[in-house]
Amino acid sequence: MVCVGGHGVHSGIRSVLVSALVLVAVFLSACAAPLAVVVQVEVTATVLPGPSPTPIPTWTPTPVPTATPIPPAHVEAQLPGRISPLVPVPVEAVFVAPPGVAAGVRIDATVMDPEAGVYATFELSERDGDLYRSPEVLQFPLEPLSGYWWLIVHAETQLPVEGTPALFFEIEPVTYRDLTGTLPSGVTLSVPVVFRDVVTQGNQQAGGRVWQHRDGEVGLWWAPGPTEALLLSNALVALEATYAADRDARGRSDGVPAPVELFETEWQGQPAFEFPETWPGSDGGPGRAWVIQSPDDWLYILRVRALGRETLPPLHTEVVNTFAFVP
Numbered sequence: 313m314v315c316v317g318g319h320g321v322h323s324g325i326r327s328v329l330v331s332a333l334v335l336v337a338v339f340l341s342a343c344a345a346p347l348a349v350v351v352q353v354e355v356t357a358t359v360l361p362g363p364s365p366t367p368i369p370t371w372t373p374t375p376v377p378t379a380t381p382i383p384p385a386h387v388e389a390q391l392p393g394r395i396s397p398l399v400p401v402p403v404e405a406v407f408v409a410p411p412g413v414a415a416g417v418r419i420d421a422t423v424m425d426p427e428a429g430v431y432a433t434f435e436l437s438e439r440d441g442d443l444y445r446s447p448e449v450l451q452f453p454l455e456p457l458s459g460y461w462w463l464i465v466h467a468e469t470q471l472p473v474e475g476t477p478a479l480f481f482e483i484e485p486v487t488y489r490d491l492t493g494t495l496p497s498g499v500t501l502s503v504p505v506v507f508r509d510v511v512t513q514g515n516q517q518a519g520g521r522v523w524q525h526r527d528g529e530v531g532l533w534w535a536p537g538p539t540e541a542l543l544l545s546n547a548l549v550a551l552e553a554t555y556a557a558d559r560d561a562r563g564r565s566d567g568v569p570a571p572v573e574l575f576e577t578e579w580q581g582q583p584a585f586e587f588p589e590t591w592p593g594s595d596g597g598p599g600r601a602w603v604i605q606s607p608d609d610w611l612y613i614l615r616v617r618a619l620g621r622e623t624l625p626p627l628h629t630e631v632v633n634t635f636a637f638v639p
Contacts, residue, residue: 383410384472389421389465389479390443396484397456398506398525398627400449403434405465405477408442417469419444426459436465451626454502454634456483494521496534498606502634503530511561520557520613527619528628532635533557537611544574547585547603550611554601566593579604579614580637595619606637 386408395401403423409415419436434446460480467473489503496516503523507530511522520533533554538546548571555568569589577586582605589599599617606612616632618624 382413382471384474385409385413385415385417385467385469387419387465387467387473387475387477389463389477391463391479391481394484395452395461395481397452397454397486398504400451400627403436403446403448403450403463405436405444405467406442406475407444407467407469409471413471415469415471417467419468420466421446422462422464422466423450424462424464426457426461431461452483454486454504454627454630495532496610498608498610498637499534499612500634500636500638501532501631503631507631511558513557513561520554522558522561524619525628526625527621528625529615529617529619530628530631531558531613531615531617533613533615535611537605537609539609542583542585542603542605542611544576544585546611547574550603550613551587551601554613554615564593566596568592569599577602579635582606582637589615589617591617597621598624600624 386406388406390404390406392399392401403421405419405421407417407419409417421434421436423431423433425431432450434448434450436444436446438445438447460482463479463481465477467477487505489505489507491501491503493516495501504525507523507525509521510524510529511520511531513520518535520531522529522531531554533550535550535553537550551571558564559568569591571587571589573588575586577584579602584602584604587601587603589601591597591599597618597620599615601613601615604612604614612635614632614635616624616628618628
């Protein structure tokens with residue numbers, strides 16, 4: 313009998329056991345059902361390159377050329393520094409077109425009183441360079457409304473305008489002569505101080521005064537008259553007496569008017585005759601005379617006449633119209 317050491321025996325036993333276990337495992341694997349194998353496939357889509365889309369064109373507006381602005385014309389109303397009823401006022405305006413621009417224009421002017429009423433209108437049709445003027449002058453009344461008056465100029469043109477087309481102003485008051493002790497106590501007449509004496513005759517009982525200013529005259533003559541109603545014959549005698557007195561006072565040699573027309577009328581309710589006149593000579597012109605019978609039977613000869621002009625001056629006509637009877 314052979315004896316084998318303990319260590320060797322144990323090693324051989326382990327080898328046998330391992331081999332057996334391997335055979336068993338192989339056998340069992342062969343007899344078992346096959347295992348299911350799950351395969352996960354990830355598919356990646358590949359985008360093939362194609363033609364790029366044509367971009368939509370963007371609309372760009374065509375710029376409109378900006379018109380060059382036309383410079384404005386300059387319009388300026390003009391008035392004298394002092395405004396008085398005793399001096400006619402020219403109505404003027406300045407219109408200046410931009411350099412190099414030809415422009416037509418029509419200019420009108422309106423004068424408004426302090427109560428916003430239209431006093432007068434003018435067309436400035438006369439031109440001297442840039443200055444436009446009305447053929448007529450502006451004449452204010454002796455007793456105008458107090459307050460601010462307006463001159464407004466309107467320029468009708470295709471150009472824009474700037475400047476001073478409107479002006480406000482005040483009218484200077486008129487100072488009158490004090491005729492106390494000169495005229496008979498029963499009448500009054502407003503004669504401005506600037507009217508100068510050219511004929512002075514008689515006294516308060518019988519006499520006459522003639523005042524002159526610029527292109528006209530105002531005269532008043534008086535004398536006691538008949539107590540009966542005024543007759544044409546009496547009126548003619550009184551009228552002719554003023555011609556003789558005026559000629560003698562001034563040494564006139566160019567004649568006097570011969571009345572060829574008359575009107576029977578009244579003055580402040582008193583009987584009167586009106587005589588249109590035409591005075592000869594270089595300082596002649598139209599005139600009007602009234603022979604008036606007063607309530608106390610005096611005769612008054614009132615006259616307005618032009619000097620070297622074809623129409624009666626409105627200022628002098630207004631002075632004549634102030635003649636009135638007083639208690």
